[in-house]
Amino acid sequence: MRHYKLLVFILIFGFQSCKTQTDKINGVSFVAANAEVTAKHIHPLVNVNANYAAIMPFGFIKDLKHPEIIHNTHRQWFGETVDGATQYINELHKKNIKIMLKPQIWVWQGEYTGHIEMSSETDWKALEDSYSKFILAYAVLANQLNVDIFCIGTELERFVTNRSAYWQALIKKIKTIYKGKLTYAANWDEFKRTPFWSALDYIGIDAYFPVNDSKTPTVEACLEGWKTHKPIIKSISEKEGKPILFTEFGYRSVDYAGKRPWKSDRALGAVNLEAQKNTTKALFETFWKENWFAGGFIWKWFINHSKVGGQNNTMFTPQNKPVETLIRNYYKTKY
Structure with missing residues (x-):
């Protein structure tokens, strides 16, 4: 009888532990601003049932061949600095929002960070030294503030490949x-070649996969489009023995939202709220029920909720659009 009770306890405990491990990361990418945040700014995150926020301080480089990263200066917006990240994290923790700290690089003129590539060994060494100072400063902060996930880089394929x-x-x-969990945010067409997944806790993907070429793609068409990508994503998870984390995901509220989801230029097309909603729903339906999928961070969420997004906005933010209700409902669901 004693052995029977012990077996029941083990089964129950094991089931509960498994259930806890499959709770999803329902996150938002919390955009840095030139101001402190208050409970007023965080309430909309709570209202959308988010349990995580990605905090994104920035470093800046002059061009794709320049090795020096400028960061944590008085010329940056408050939220892009160490002090700003600290203040944001402390306020979010008060509302039981967990954190992924995700320091990022911005290249002047908005050039793609994946193409950062030095032309000499001297410059590579200088870039490595500069990047180490940048990222380790935030690793210290992440540990001090008990951050749950630390992202070691975002979309830096040529830097990663060459070095x-x-x-x-x-x-x-x-x-x-x-001492917390680590990930790297690989671009959607990069993650298959990232060489160090075995050393991290999550396979991070900025999930801007093309899923459909239609002006207003249906949910069903987007589900079909994911059949090209999902098996590859799952196979990498199985090969590495690590869960998939969408370090960024989302679509613009614009015509052809599923065709080239990574495009962010403002002249892309007309407002199409249905396209944003359908593409987003298909992504949730494809991934959120999978036990090898950890969750993700919607791109992107601004601190002044009442003043952004809306029915006439073509950009990524879901705020004050029909897709916000969709996200709220999926984030409320327990998987």
Whole structure:
């Protein structure tokens, strides 16, 4: 009888533990602003049932060949600095919102960070030294503030490909400083080649996969489009033994939203709220029920909720659009 009770306890405990592990990361990418945040700014996150926020301080480089990263200066917006990230995280923690700290690089003129590539060994060494100072400063902050996930980089494919040994050493260094979970935000067409997933806790993907070429794609058409990508994503998860985390996901409220979801230029097309809603629903239906999928962070969420988004907005934010209600409902569901 004693052995029977012990077996029942193990089964129940194991089931409960498994259930806890499959709770999804229902996150928003919380955009840095030139102001402190208050409970008023955080209430809309709570209202949409988010349990995580990505905090994104920035470093800046002059161009794709320049090795120096400028960061944490008085010329930056408050939310882009160490002090700003600290204030944001502390306020979000008060509302039981967990954090992914995701320092990012911005190239002047908005050039794609995946194309950052030095032309000499001297410049590569200078970039590595500069990037280490940038990312390790935030690793220290992440550990001090008990951040749940730390993202070691975002869409830096050529840097990663050319300097793999540096990245392996950097990860080891980060682990001596920060004791939480680690990920890297690979672009949707990069993650299959990222060489260090085994050293991290999540396979991070900025999930701007093309799913349909229609002006107003239906949910069903987008579900069909995901059949091209989902098996590959799942196979990488299985190969590495790590869950998938969409470090960014989302669609613009614009015509052809599912065709090239990574496009962010303002002249892309007309407002199409249905296209944004349908593409987003298909993504949730494709991934959120999978036990190898950890969750994700919607791109993007601004602090002044009442003044952004809306029926005439063509950009990524779901705020004050029909898709916000859709996200609220999916984020409320327990998987």
